[in-house]
Amino acid sequence: MQSIFHRFVSLFTDGKKAASAYQPEEGLIDADIFNNYSYIIGNVFSYFNDLPTPAKWRFVKRTHEFRKQKQFHFIGLESSEDTAILVSSSAVQVTFGLKNYQLSYFKDIYILADAYHMDSDNELYIGHVAPDGIYLSWKHFLYGYEYKNDNINVAVHEMAHALLYNNFFAQYGMDAQFRMNYERFSNSTGPILADVIARRRSYLRSYAFSNMHEFWAVSVEAFFENPAELRRNMPDLYDALSNVLNQDPGSKTKLLKPES
Template identity: 25%
Template sequence: MAVTIFLLIVAAGAILFIYQTFLRDKWIRQKPFPAQHEAILSCNLPIYPALGEDQQHRLKQLILLFLTRKQFYGCAGLEITDEIRITIAGQACLLLLNKGWQTYPKLLSVLVYPSAFRAERDQMQDNGTVAIARHDLLGESWSNGKVILSWDDVEKGVSDFGDGHNVVLHEFAHQLDGLSGSTNGAPPLRSNSYQSWARVFTENFEDLRHRSQRGLATVMDQYGTTNPAEFFAVATEAFFEQPWQLQKARPELFAELQAYYRLDPREWQRSTEND
């Protein structure tokens, strides 16, 4: 009897927590979006004006949730401003536009450097020893709840939203990928989607490697040949920034990403062209 009562208390506590979280998130989504924040969005997220009114409203709701749940930290003397927070959150939440209200549940903080930052990694040498290698990075996504970004490169990404390179989209695609338990190029999918996803992504990954090795033109950045996780992140960059080119060059891959993200970025480009 005591065990039963204990379990009932635990269950009731869990239900209460979920309900309180639901109410809190609903309250956050209903808050007015500051006009100065929308001005930043319009300026620093070039496709924002092309979104439909409902999509703009939903994106702003997601941004409010994101900013409430995640902490931003400036590194190497960088002061975090509203522009930094809104610019990063706006792009990160673009990936979530039609994917419910979960804003990267494993992510706790976003660290922002003024420019490319140096990271140290253990690297195996030919003689079997391990040495410390130093690399200058534009961004990193960690499984322990951190995303690290270079603000210079965030700005470059939004200044040419259409070149297929975007460090925010790239690193937050890794966060989505990691929700499956490991970052391996296969984010959580519907149960009947894994077989098609695996076939299409494997075929396109191998084709990108083939074309890259032979110096042939590719829509996707050759960094996508590094491993399946990087392929998914690079494919996400191309999907959002160069959807027409990706759909033409890799129609099956585009269709898989369209089904996963539940949207078609070509609509936004078409809208921009018609303005």
């Protein structure tokens, strides 16, 4: 798996070089942590590379804090701090516009080498969210960030599920503002779904229409994977997602407002 990771190094700019010229606000992380995280994240996340420098500091600080709060378990592959940082970054990408971003209900994240079975289920999974933690296939995590235009990114998909679980099913860590905005999002999707039924086609892949939870997660994937095409094909959905996540991933700054 690591050989796949190293292929990314030549694809993106080195975030370390751009870091030193900017002096962070007081209370943020030190420059060494910023440079190290920026190098790791910037080799994989074009989302991060597009951010202006002040927003990169904010992104790295959040990733560093998220990483410190989680216990990572590696199944079928060697423990890797780089992997933990990258998975943490995927959570921060989804929650970057929100005030409460740490998905604090979840203490454990399980990274598996490849697709896996759950219990006696014969179906193969590449990720899922359960009360005991967030599960991801590392092979498919890398695939999601290497191929950016297929609207499939298992990390974004599962972090979107985790965000809902954290705010609607967990006993603590709720973000009242997100809950309110998500309820508005849910109420706005009726006309969107009716239009899909009438047209008998959708820009979203068919799995989105399994249930409302999958509609949310698949929509968030498309929102980050290919924002321009989602906006062109489903502008109402794009606007609804922008409002609930406080983000416009098609823009350089990404955030609609400095903080939700």
